[in-house]
Amino acid sequence: MTPAARIAAAAALLDTVLAGAPAERTLTNWARGARYAGSKDRAAVRDLVYDALRRRRSLAWVGGAESGRGLMLGALRLSGTDPSLLMTGEGHALSSPLEDEGGRSLAEAPDGVRLDMPDWLLPRLSAALDEDLEAVCGVLALRGPTTLRVNLLRGDRPMAQEVLAEDGIETEPDSQVPTALHVKTGASKVANSRAYLTGLVELQDASSQAAVLRLPFRGGMTVLDYCAGGGGKTLAMGALARLRLAAHDVDPRRMADLPARAHRAGLAVSLLDDPASLGPFDLVLVDAPCSGSGTWRRTPDAKWRLTQDRLNDLCTLQTTILTEAAALVAANGCLVYATCSILTEECDGAVAEFMSRNTGWAMEDRWKALPTPFGDGFFQVVLRRL
Numbered sequence: 001m002t003p004a005a006r007i008a009a010a011a012a013l014l015d016t017v018l019a020g021a022p023a024e025r026t027l028t029n030w031a032r033g034a035r036y037a038g039s040k041d042r043a044a045v046r047d048l049v050y051d052a053l054r055r056r057r058s059l060a061w062v063g064g065a066e067s068g069r070g071l072m073l074g075a076l077r078l079s080g081t082d083p084s085l086l087m088t089g090e091g092h093a094l095s096s097p098l099e100d101e102g103g104r105s106l107a108e109a110p111d112g113v114r115l116d117m118p119d120w121l122l123p124r125l126s127a128a129l130d131e132d133l134e135a136v137c138g139v140l141a142l143r144g145p146t147t148l149r150v151n152l153l154r155g156d157r158p159m160a161q162e163v164l165a166e167d168g169i170e171t172e173p174d175s176q177v178p179t180a181l182h183v184k185t186g187a188s189k190v191a192n193s194r195a196y197l198t199g200l201v202e203l204q205d206a207s208s209q210a211a212v213l214r215l216p217f218r219g220g221m222t223v224l225d226y227c228a229g230g231g232g233k234t235l236a237m238g239a240l241a242r243l244r245l246a247a248h249d250v251d252p253r254r255m256a257d258l259p260a261r262a263h264r265a266g267l268a269v270s271l272l273d274d275p276a277s278l279g280p281f282d283l284v285l286v287d288a289p290c291s292g293s294g295t296w297r298r299t300p301d302a303k304w305r306l307t308q309d310r311l312n313d314l315c316t317l318q319t320t321i322l323t324e325a326a327a328l329v330a331a332n333g334c335l336v337y338a339t340c341s342i343l344t345e346e347c348d349g350a351v352a353e354f355m356s357r358n359t360g361w362a363m364e365d366r367w368k369a370l371p372t373p374f375g376d377g378f379f380q381v382v383l384r385r386l
């Protein structure tokens with residue numbers, strides 16, 4: 001595909017996403033049907049779509065319309081490329097830009113446009129982030145890093161770097177998180193690399209790794225990952241101490257890959273439909289469903305889909321799940337609440353709500369990470385049963 005054809009394809013896909021279709025499924029369906037697109041074309045179109053969704057409002061402002069064409073026109077203008085070079089109307093290219101099509105300056109845009117956030121969320125984000133608001137919105141409008149967790153049961157970080165390099169994957173150690181490696185080149189090769197297939201590394205953001213490293217593990221503890229999903233945190237916990245590990249999720253299909261991942265990592269994990277049958281546990285982790293606002297650069301359509309009602313529902317669900325999980329914690333055990341949100345109501349707000357309704361818990365640790373070029377936003381609190 002020519003660069004102009006890739007832009008036209010991205011514009012058409014963006015129209016589908018803007019009409020309400022999930023971005024990931026839209027791209028997957030397109031890639032299946034587009035036999036003319038090679039792997040480099042598919043990756044380039046994917047980047048165009050995701051980059052545009054992250055900056056949907058600012059690109060639409062500069063491009064003159066909240067449409068695939070408008071976003072692509074805005075993206076070309078903001079990257080300093082003359083749009084008429086790639087929107088020529090020839091072959092598969094979009095038609096040439098009209099003289100009066102878009103062209104507004106971002107300097108005149110309202111805050112929600114400039115910061116690429118829905119207007120209703122800005123006051124909440126501003127309250128949560130204060131002087132960090134602009135920097136955080138800026139980070140969420142850019143691509144995130146690809147980060148690996150080194151599985152200390154299989155080797156150390158220098159060894160993982162060497163094994164990855166043999167497969168053409170260059171990495172750099174994170175300066176704060178001792179298990180994290182940022183992928184510099186070769187990210188698309190990770191899933192087929194020897195390091196990944198032998199369980200030496202897993203894909204996991206540095207903030208999630210840092211959160212798990214803070215937990216108070218001792219050998220022999222019983223640990224339940226109550227909202228396990230794919231089991232990223234289950235495996236990270238299991239690599240840190242000899243634990244008796246169990247995982248649960250209200251939707252067990254989400255844990256479908258966990259047995260194979262655990263096997264690769266050298267871990268045994270019991271999958272539980274009814275965790276009370278094996279409890280109580282020394283530590284129960286609630287990695288709660290949330291807005292995902294700390295990770296919106298990875299799922300940018302979620303930023304635009306969140307509504308006030310949905311956020312209220314999530315807050316209610318978070319407190320409900322915490323209350324359910326608390327009943328599974330042993331005497332003197334820990335209840336850990338974690339979320340990849342940066343909104344106060346889903347972080348301190350959810351914990352305060354739980355504490356106001358439940359006595360007999362003491363807060364032992366509270367940790368919050370804002371999204372940076374090296375890690376996603378994350379929040380974690382450790383409560384101990386008195």
Ligand SMILES: C[S@@+](CC[C@H](N)C(=O)[O-])C[C@H]1O[C@@H](n2cnc3c(N)ncnc32)[C@H](O)[C@@H]1O
Pocket residue numbers: 226227228229230231232233234248249250251254287288289290321
């Ligand atoms: C943020 S994700 C978990 C991600 C996972 N811990 C990881 O590190 O890969 C939240 C999970 O909570 C699950 N969930 C939602 N409601 C639940 C409930 N009432 N009880 C248990 N799990 C629930 C969802 O199915 C989802 O898999």
